Amino acid sequence: MANITFKENPMTLLGEEVKKGDKAPNFTVLANDLSEKTLNDYSGVRIISVVPSLDTGVCDAQTRKFNEEAAGLNNVNVLTISADLPFAQKRWCGAAGIENAITLSDHRDLSFGKAFGVAIKELRLLARAVFVVDSKDEVVHAEYVSEATNHPDYEEALKAAKQAE
Template sequence: MSTITLKGNEIHTSGELPAVGSQAPDFKLVKSDLSEASLSDYKGQKVILNIFPSIDTGTCAASVRKFNEEAAKLDNTKVLCISRDLPFAHGRFCGAEGIENVETLSDFVDGSFGKAYGLDIVDGPLKGLDSRCIVVLDENHKVKHTEQVAETVNEPNYEAAMAAL
């Protein structure tokens, strides 16, 4: 279990992020078109997992915008923006914002992604959502970098994520 905060108040996640050097757990998530995506779909590509509680908050939206900007500069790298929001919310946001360099994926069906990665929030007002985290994977999907943002309202360390590639 990890302890993070929401506006200074302690909340907890179900576990720990995968260790650097370990193989990233596979997942099944839902794309905006309601088709299924798994980590194996990105075989041979570097992957940045930008995970957050909800696309409809300012900090989460800012992270998607920032990674959309960064993704345009990357070779052989996919940026996956993941939350428990419905795929329709992802589609609405990306359409309105002109987001086209990242992929949005939803963990809404059963929260299995959050549980497998140890980042689902287990108490407090955000219980049931995924915590704000970054996980960077190499081409073989070994974990190169992780960050669980200590204060949920803060943005992740974009520079550290990009440097890990």
């Protein structure tokens, strides 16, 4: 299991760690309109950008970076998943001027967090992580950021997405 800290305090992750080469586990999350979404609702290569909360500086920067960088890639969807309420995600997108971002809420039952091993037991938030899933649902990149307040390795994730295109 991945070991992570939040503000240097050790945290307990729920679920199983997902590794490169694994078949991506399915999950159910909520879109901004409260409709249910699963991994299979998105085709092609998927960059799954996992953030604790869009209302923080690093999460804001991570979401912007992946959406800007992936805009030039063919057949790549960026899914930003957090435990924020769908209403808060929609508000953030409007305030950030990022209307085309796909933000998904795992607030209801932490289905994604448990499936991908990123649900933080102590905080009921998701740990910062990035997964790249190819069109055959194989995980081609998995990064659990060891300190939740740090940035992920953007270049490695984007490289994996380009190679999976």
